[in-house]
Amino acid sequence: MMQKKICMLGGFAVGKTSLVRRFVTNVFSDHYQTTIGVTVEKKCVTVDNRELTLILWDLYGEDEFQHVRESYLRGSSGYILVMDGTRRATLDTALVLQQTVVKAVGAVPFVSIINKSDLRSDWEIDEAAIEQLRERGWTVLIGSAKLGQGVEELFGRLATQMMSPSPPPGMCP
Amino acid sequence: MTSPLRHSDPSDHSLFNHVLSALDIVVFEYDENSGTFQLQGAPPGWWTQCFGPERDASLDLHRCSPFLRDYLADPHPVWEGQSDRLEKSGPWTESDRQGGTMTLEASLLSIGSRKLVLIERLGLDFEDMRSIVQRARERMLAEDRTAKVHRTTQTRLIGQLEASERTKDDALALLQHLGITALVLDERRHVTFATDRALALLGIESSTVVGQAWERVLPFQEHDCQLVQHLLAGASHTGSGGPFCLDGARPKWVEVDIHRDPRHPDRRIIVLHDRTEVQTLRQALTEQASFYDLVGKSPAMLRVYQLVRDVAQVDTTVLIEGETGTGKELIARAIHSSSGRKHKPFIAANCAGLTDSILTSQLFGHKRGAFTGAVNDQEGLFEAAEGGTLFLDEIGDIPPNVQTALLRVLQEKEITRLGEAKPRKVNVRVVAATHHNLSEDVVRGSFRADLLYRIRIARIHLPAIRERREDIPLLAQAFLSQVCTATRKTVDRLAPETLRRLMSYPWPGNVRELRSAIEFSVISCKGNEVLPADLPPEIVESQVQASPSVVIQLVDRDEKSRLLAALSDAKGNRTEAAKRLGVSRATFYRRLVELDIHPQ
Ligand SMILES: Nc1nc2c(ncn2[C@@H]2O[C@H](COP(=O)(O)OP(=O)(O)OP(=O)(O)O)[C@@H](O)[C@H]2O)c(=O)[nH]1
Ligand SMILES: [Mg+2]
Numbered sequence: 001m002m003q004k005k006i007c008m009l010g011g012f013a014v015g016k017t018s019l020v021r022r023f024v025t026n027v028f029s030d031h032y033q034t035t036i037g038v039t040v041e042k043k044c045v046t047v048d049n050r051e052l053t054l055i056l057w058d059l060y061g062e063d064e065f066q067h068v069r070e071s072y073l074r075g076s077s078g079y080i081l082v083m084d085g086t087r088r089a090t091l092d093t094a095l096v097l098q099q100t101v102v103k104a105v106g107a108v109p110f111v112s113i114i115n116k117s118d119l120r121s122d123w124e125i126d127e128a129a130i131e132q133l134r135e136r137g138w139t140v141l142i143g144s145a146k147l148g149q150g151v152e153e154l155f156g157r158l159a160t161q162m163m164s165p166s167p168p169p170g171m172c173p
Numbered sequence: 174m175t176s177p178l179r180h181s182d183p184s185d186h187s188l189f190n191h192v193l194s195a196l197d198i199v200v201f202e203y204d205e206n207s208g209t210f211q212l213q214g215a216p217p218g219w220w221t222q223c224f225g226p227e228r229d230a231s232l233d234l235h236r237c238s239p240f241l242r243d244y245l246a247d248p249h250p251v252w253e254g255q256s257d258r259l260e261k262s263g264p265w266t267e268s269d270r271q272g273g274t275m276t277l278e279a280s281l282l283s284i285g286s287r288k289l290v291l292i293e294r295l296g297l298d299f300e301d302m303r304s305i306v307q308r309a310r311e312r313m314l315a316e317d318r319t320a321k322v323h324r325t326t327q328t329r330l331i332g333q334l335e336a337s338e339r340t341k342d343d344a345l346a347l348l349q350h351l352g353i354t355a356l357v358l359d360e361r362r363h364v365t366f367a368t369d370r371a372l373a374l375l376g377i378e379s380s381t382v383v384g385q386a387w388e389r390v391l392p393f394q395e396h397d398c399q400l401v402q403h404l405l406a407g408a409s410h411t412g413s414g415g416p417f418c419l420d421g422a423r424p425k426w427v428e429v430d431i432h433r434d435p436r437h438p439d440r441r442i443i444v445l446h447d448r449t450e451v452q453t454l455r456q457a458l459t460e461q462a463s464f465y466d467l468v469g470k471s472p473a474m475l476r477v478y479q480l481v482r483d484v485a486q487v488d489t490t491v492l493i494e495g496e497t498g499t500g501k502e503l504i505a506r507a508i509h510s511s512s513g514r515k516h517k518p519f520i521a522a523n524c525a526g527l528t529d530s531i532l533t534s535q536l537f538g539h540k541r542g543a544f545t546g547a548v549n550d551q552e553g554l555f556e557a558a559e560g561g562t563l564f565l566d567e568i569g570d571i572p573p574n575v576q577t578a579l580l581r582v583l584q585e586k587e588i589t590r591l592g593e594a595k596p597r598k599v600n601v602r603v604v605a606a607t608h609h610n611l612s613e614d615v616v617r618g619s620f621r622a623d624l625l626y627r628i629r630i631a632r633i634h635l636p637a638i639r640e641r642r643e644d645i646p647l648l649a650q651a652f653l654s655q656v657c658t659a660t661r662k663t664v665d666r667l668a669p670e671t672l673r674r675l676m677s678y679p680w681p682g683n684v685r686e687l688r689s690a691i692e693f694s695v696i697s698c699k700g701n702e703v704l705p706a707d708l709p710p711e712i713v714e715s716q717v718q719a720s721p722s723v724v725i726q727l728v729d730r731d732e733k734s735r736l737l738a739a740l741s742d743a744k745g746n747r748t749e750a751a752k753r754l755g756v757s758r759a760t761f762y763r764r765l766v767e768l769d770i771h772p773q
Contacts, residue, residue: 005243032307032310032311032314034303034306034310036276036299036302036303037276038240038265038266039274040240040265042239057240061310063313066306071244087317124321
């Protein structure tokens with residue numbers, strides 16, 4: 001069966017682990033336990049009747065304590081950039097990380113998600129900022145690991161892009 | 174396939190295992206030929222628990238996390254002999270068979286040509302490090318949330334501030350838009366805003382108004398200022414007053430409404446209504462009927478008012494001629510008040526019946542000891558009137574010596590106090606008055622011609638009442654209200670018959686007599702209307718006894734000769750003479766005195 005490595009990237013506490021757990025085991029916890037190092041999970045999906053195993057690399061969050069090692073990114077077929085809608089700074093982190101990935105593995109498909117849509121009234125990332133990301137060619141989804149919103153679509157969209165022969169639209173040079 | 178212990182003795186073997194066990198690590202050696210990782214020594218318990226016993230002692234990568242597989246598949250400088258340091262994989266999470274997880278880390282090293290992989294389970298040190306990072310991140314999240322609450326509060330406050338600023342701006346814009354002449358005052362009564370209309374009315378710029386105390390912006394006269402102050406201090410929501418005069422190059426008349434700012438009870442909004450035009454018209458109207466304290470709108474009086482205005486413009490000496498009681502002093506005061514000297518003294522002196530020396534000392538002052546009784550240095554009226562106007566009534570009565578002195582003063586503009594040698598400069602305008610015919614006096618030799626020409630540069634003739642009968646109702650009404658105010662009586666009007674009698678009476682004593690008559694009747698009056706019976710007897714009687722022809726005669730001919738003729742007709746009998754003239758005995762006697770007639 002085909003396997004594809006996917007990295008979960010984003011600032012700390014944006015919900016990378018929560019999204020993976022919601023996707024793989026359909027659970028969610030409000031308790032925050034920061035990821036140190038790497039946890040790898042697997043999940044089988046079907047794209048266009050073809051079975052595919054996603055190897056989900058849940059990396060630690062990017063901040064002053066831990067910077068993503070480029071070696072962890074090697075071999076990725078795609079990646080997911082996670083932002084926290086309630087914290088504007090996580091958008092800037094996502095922009096930096098995206099540049100890092102391009103340097104490390106080149107132009108591979110990716111999808112971005114602004115997580116915590118259940119706290120929309122607290123959001124600091126507004127429509128204008130989202131529109132700017134889309135203008136850069138990013139696929140930007142809005143979702144919530146807590147409510148399970150947009151999670152299937154997130155991984156589904158990336159899987160489809162990775163399986164499509166032509167260069168995906170979300171690809172950035 | 175080689176083992177570090179294969180060729181050594183058994184004690185070395187057990188030592189190696191002890192070291193491994195003490196370090197709690199599992200060691201594999203990479204076999205390049207087979208591409209497998211061979212277990213070296215005894216693995217720690219956690220490893221076997223997690224991955225089971227190694228079959229044929231090689232590492233089954235499929236049972237481990239893809240992390241380790243990928244990591245080992247990568248090229249490693251330390252195995253290529255490019256580095257002799259330990260190379261670390263970084264931590265990764267591996268699930269144990271009991272449903273838990275553990276964090277492992279691999280280290281690579283070369284010993285000679287041998288490539289080794291050491292895998293350790295991260296223990297307490299790692300957990301400490303993890304909890305520090307966890308705490309730091311939680312702290313950052315919490316600070317983030319606090320900052321956000323502050324930001325939201327700040328945004329809300331700024332929003333509220335902006336909203337209230339907007340409301341304020343809206344209110345002010347509304348004042349502007351409605352073209353209201355308004356000033357907004359803060360709690361210290363300083364101007365915080367003035368509409369364009371207000372600025373235009375005051376003829377000033379916004380920048381010079383804002384921050385100023387209201388009294389500086391609105392130059393009201395002192396009394397008006399106090400009234401407005403009172404309105405501002407008032408407890409009621411609105412108050413109004415005026416019209417008040419705003420001093421300036423072009424004085425403005427305004428009515429004032431004071432409103433409390435509904436949003437700040439301590440602040441005030443002053444709304445001004447420009448009433449200048451109305452006031453000018455009103456003034457023009459009343460000016461028709463009165464001028465300063467002069468009452469009357471007959472053509473004769475209007476001519477007098479115009480003359481007064483004209484002579485006020487120049488600084489010459491004026492001679493006012495008129496019968497006794499016509500109000501010559503009022504004219505002199507009017508000239509003074511409408512002249513440039515109005516803020517300086519106005520002094521009136523009656524020259525009649527004073528001796529030479531008394532009058533001289535009164536007018537020019539004296540030095541101590543100049544004459545018996547001159548116990549102090551004394552300035553005269555000329556000096557007292559410095560800069561202003563000196564009114565010399567009955568100028569025709571001054572003795573010749575004083576006439577000479579006065580002439581010198583008018584020519585030299587300096588006076589010499591009695592008993593002094595050194596003259597003093599004076600700047601005084603002289604307004605003189607007389608009921609004499611001074612030309613006749615000159616002919617008779619009792620008045621100096623040169624002095625007459627000096628004082629008669631400008632000349633105003635004040636008509637007698639009988640020459641302006643149409644003013645009698647106005648005069649009577651004016652005196653009625655003055656007397657009522659003074660006596661606190663409420664007499665509203667004159668009965669038509671009363672007025673008719675006043676109109677036909679000859680008024681030898683002129684306005685002064687009319688005023689006394691009104692005083693008399695107000696005192697006598699029982700109701701709120703003056704009846705003919707309330708009038709002084711001479712007026713009541715004159716009406717009964719007078720034949721109109723006699724009255725007209727009296728009006729038309731020179732009064733003095735008429736009195737003398739009547740006296741001679743009555744052979745010196747004054748009662749008879751009064752009867753013939755149709756006046757009361759009292760009036761007749763008074764006129765004799767006033768006209769200086771001394772019957773034998
Ligand atoms: N309300 C809400 N909370 C969420 C959501 N997703 C994650 N969280 C909470 O956010 C915190 C961080 O979630 P994680 O999934 O651990 O975040 P992470 O990106 O893996 O964090 P690091 O591993 O430290 O980089 C946890 O307290 C979660 O419960 C969501 O959709 N809504
Ligand atoms: Mg995590």
